[in-house]
Amino acid sequence: MLNKTFSFPEKKSVFFKQFNLELEKIGLNSLGIVTIISFFIGAVVSIQTAFNFESPIYPKYLIGYATRESLILEFCPTMLALILAGKVGSNIASEIGSMRVTEQIDALEIMGVNSASFLILPKIFATVLFFPILIILSITIGLIGGWVGCQTAGITTASFLYGIKYEFNAFYVTYCLIKITVFAFIISSVSSYFGYYTNGGALDVGRSSTKAVVYSSIIVLIFNFLLTDLLLA
Amino acid sequence: MIEINNIHKSFGDNHVLKNISFKFEKGKTNLIIGESGSGKTTLLRILIGLHKIDKGEVLYDGRDFNQLNSKEKRKLRQEIGVLFQKGALYDFMNVEENIMFPLTMFTNQSYEEKIERVNNCLERVNLQNNNTLKISELSGGMIKRVSIARAIVLKPKYLLCDEPNSGLDPKTAIIIDNLIKEISVEDDITTIVNTHDMNSVMEIGDSIAYINNGQISWTGNKEELLQSNNEQLNNFVFASKLFKRLKNI
Numbered sequence: 488m489l490n491k492t493f494s495f496p497e498k499k500s501v502f503f504k505q506f507n508l509e510l511e512k513i514g515l516n517s518l519g520i521v522t523i524i525s526f527f528i529g530a531v532v533s534i535q536t537a538f539n540f541e542s543p544i545y546p547k548y549l550i551g552y553a554t555r556e557s558l559i560l561e562f563c564p565t566m567l568a569l570i571l572a573g574k575v576g577s578n579i580a581s582e583i584g585s586m587r588v589t590e591q592i593d594a595l596e597i598m599g600v601n602s603a604s605f606l607i608l609p610k611i612f613a614t615v616l617f618f619p620i621l622i623i624l625s626i627t628i629g630l631i632g633g634w635v636g637c638q639t640a641g642i643t644t645a646s647f648l649y650g651i652k653y654e655f656n657a658f659y660v661t662y663c664l665i666k667i668t669v670f671a672f673i674i675s676s677v678s679s680y681f682g683y684y685t686n687g688g689a690l691d692v693g694r695s696s697t698k699a700v701v702y703s704s705i706i707v708l709i710f711n712f713l714l715t716d717l718l719l720a
Numbered sequence: 721m722i723e724i725n726n727i728h729k730s731f732g733d734n735h736v737l738k739n740i741s742f743k744f745e746k747g748k749t750n751l752i753i754g755e756s757g758s759g760k761t762t763l764l765r766i767l768i769g770l771h772k773i774d775k776g777e778v779l780y781d782g783r784d785f786n787q788l789n790s791k792e793k794r795k796l797r798q799e800i801g802v803l804f805q806k807g808a809l810y811d812f813m814n815v816e817e818n819i820m821f822p823l824t825m826f827t828n829q830s831y832e833e834k835i836e837r838v839n840n841c842l843e844r845v846n847l848q849n850n851n852t853l854k855i856s857e858l859s860g861g862m863i864k865r866v867s868i869a870r871a872i873v874l875k876p877k878y879l880l881c882d883e884p885n886s887g888l889d890p891k892t893a894i895i896i897d898n899l900i901k902e903i904s905v906e907d908d909i910t911t912i913v914n915t916h917d918m919n920s921v922m923e924i925g926d927s928i929a930y931i932n933n934g935q936i937s938w939t940g941n942k943e944e945l946l947q948s949n950n951e952q953l954n955n956f957v958f959a960s961k962l963f964k965r966l967k968n969i
Contacts, residue, residue: 497825498824498825500824501824501825508812586810589806589808589811590804590805590806590808591808591809591810591811593770593804593808594802594804594808594810596769596770597768597769597770597797597800597802598797598798598822598825598826599793599794599795599797599798599825599826600825
């Protein structure tokens, strides 16, 4: 299927039209959920860190530092990937699966259109391109959430800001972006696979959708381990 | 003309089609009839290349579909219009975009040329000025008519229809039948209609092939069908009391 998917688009104009549609569906429509989740994760991480660093021997700026490191290294890329596997993955699998059971994919093939390339390639490109943007947004919103959390825990803004700038390692952002790019590819390709090979009726579309989310999530977790071992160990 | 010679197709131990041969003539509506599970949908899917055959040949005006390379197959497919049972319209596009899609994919026409062709096709199926309707807003009959418009937009040489009347009321079914017949004759297209609707058989059956247990057990036209002594065919065609009575008149 990947071989068929990654063949050169038959009509560039059609590909870009589909790509724009997918950017809106997969990317822009995920902005809301990403913003809400990131804000609350950031807030909760900073409150929990503050709770654990109550001892006077720890400087207060460590709360900002720990919040930043948690968000960049793990919470934003991995947790959001799992949430997006649910939202975007099920959307992709059910959309392609419905097209399969209603013979829309057959209609494309009969016309002589490479259905895999036409349907799947724009989705993969859109996720791989837009998920890193979502993650940058997520880290930003998460840090704002962390600042709000610090206010409730009695940490000063100056301490928090000093903490999030303290010992900043730019490679961690690169690591985070590499992870989310790989996760984006996994989510879109695995979900497309289950959708594309759906057989039967409406019930089977539901099953494909569930399988897409479960398998994407498991593969994301495995690759999270492998990439962390490879890039940070 | 489409010709099939000694087509054999099985799924595991289930031999669905057994050495079927038939000629589907140009400018006529060729009907494939048969009971559910008789193999007629499999035959149609073989004709449009969705199933591979175990042996035999499918000739489109002498071109063996299975011997063509992928580029030639792609070109041939653009000469085939297909009307699916449920329409198979792309639900992320509106009526106009659905019909325009093959033109966008396979021609270099300007937008003005494409829209003119789309409007011609819509007029042909009596759906003019419905360009911007969404697929979810269409009735069953409208879906079939938009599907026909999409199938004929590239001016195909062959039109293949899978149960075009399923789910339609008798009046709309006759309209669809007559539309298919009219297009076949006027555009001189080789049309194959897969159906088990006896009204269609009587309305547009220029050439009929009856499939039973994976084999063609009777061929003829609608007039010959009424006179046939083939017991299996009669049991299938005249299954209802009304048709039995009609045959006896």
